[in-house]
Amino acid sequence: MNARQSSILSCLLLLISSCEEKMDLDLHKAAARVVIDAQLSDASLVQRIRVSRSVGFNDLVNNSGVKDATVSVKDNENRIYPFQYEKDGYYIHRSFKPVAGRTYALNVTVQKQQYSSSCQMPGYVAVDSTGISEKSLTGKTYFFATLTFKDPAKISNYYIYTLSINNGPFRFADAQSDQFNDGLKVTHYISDLETDLSQGDEVIVRRYCVDEKAYRYWNEYQNNNVSNAAPGNPRSNISNNALGYFSVASLKEYKLKIGR
Template sequence: MKKLLGLIVISCLFFSSCEEVIDLQLRDSEPVLMIEGTVSNLREWQEVKLSQTVSFDSELRKMPVGGAQVFLRESDEAWKQLREIEEGRYIVNNFKGRPGTTYSLRVEYDEETYESTSKMPEVIRVDSTGVSVVSFDEVRRTPLVLFQDPPAETNYYYFQLEINDQVVPSLFLYNDKFNNGKYVTINLDDFELNLNPLDSVVIELRNINEGSYNFWKGVQSQTGASASPGNPPSNISNGALGYFSTYAANSVYFIME
């Protein structure tokens, strides 16, 4: 792993960001189950969160859902049940994701069953990092990440950015529609970020599945005003909102100079 030294001035197309907050403008007034399930290659444990949407006039946008039966399965192996560690939060230990493997999710709640299946993509490794200098009314410095996009398939990316041990609450999404198989440079800029000397930076590159990418793009599209807002697309059956994401991740760390 090498680090790209110096300051790089660059503009990156086909990149977008927004605040990472699921704050849905729902068409439906009836409560709807929301499922947020992930399987990662970086963890020995996996997590599924359940909540329920509430009416527009409520001060809460969603409420945790407890008492459900939640299961994960690797390929054709036996189902493993997750335990509820707090209301609406379910985990399973000794369950590490493997790239190229298919995983299934099943949730049983209120006499209904919700399911989803997803194949975990391969790991795409960060080749190098750098810093972009943006000069308009003021000078801002933002992190760059460089990597090789595989040519054989369509890839969808989610970047998690952590600065000084704090996760940046922004959504950084990218797909390779216009850069399939090319060497890619991404500027992780939410238009407010500014790196300072000695800041510690961790960039996690997640190669995610199409279903979760479409969900987050739907959330992103609702950050602006809309006369007829819709629900973000879900890859979970039976009308549930949310996503089941199996992602392969690689992370890098550097200190801002």
């Protein structure tokens, strides 16, 4: 995040009482490591997991797909979901819809090395209303997608947001928890980290209810990018020194338009 965006967020913390507090890898001299991107959700029957290896910083791509891995997910009722390789490191299961409350275990084998993680899928916290908020900060107008809801009391809740502008790709936008507003009515203000929202823009917000480990990963990622230090790798929740993360989330999309 650049200095302008950091300033915007600082101002919002003062103005909005309900606010809370592309993965960049430090690969200049690092040895190649397995990278696992496993974001599963209940939005579809089709689940995708990407397995790759980190490569040199100055190479044309920052990772290369692994095509000879063994990938599966097992739930706490002993159902096993094997994933089949398709292309570019992506492994697919086409008839798997996770269920809130169940625990899922990821197992990946790459050249006899095993990588594992587990996640209990949270239920979805319903949104009461959505909208667009307009804020004047440092003499300029900024727009934010807003989602207002009642946070469940005495339950730790964690939220990840991604954003698409005008049918563009979805990018990580924000990670939030209920650490300071447990049980309260909450409004989350969502904007793109790289592009200001403008009049006429159509935006799609994806809201993931995730477990604490997935939240910790993305919160560390966003904190690294706010700071002036060179961004490092967020701490993975996958074993054996892998990069990346495993999450099974409840998900819903919200479509909004700015202005008329």
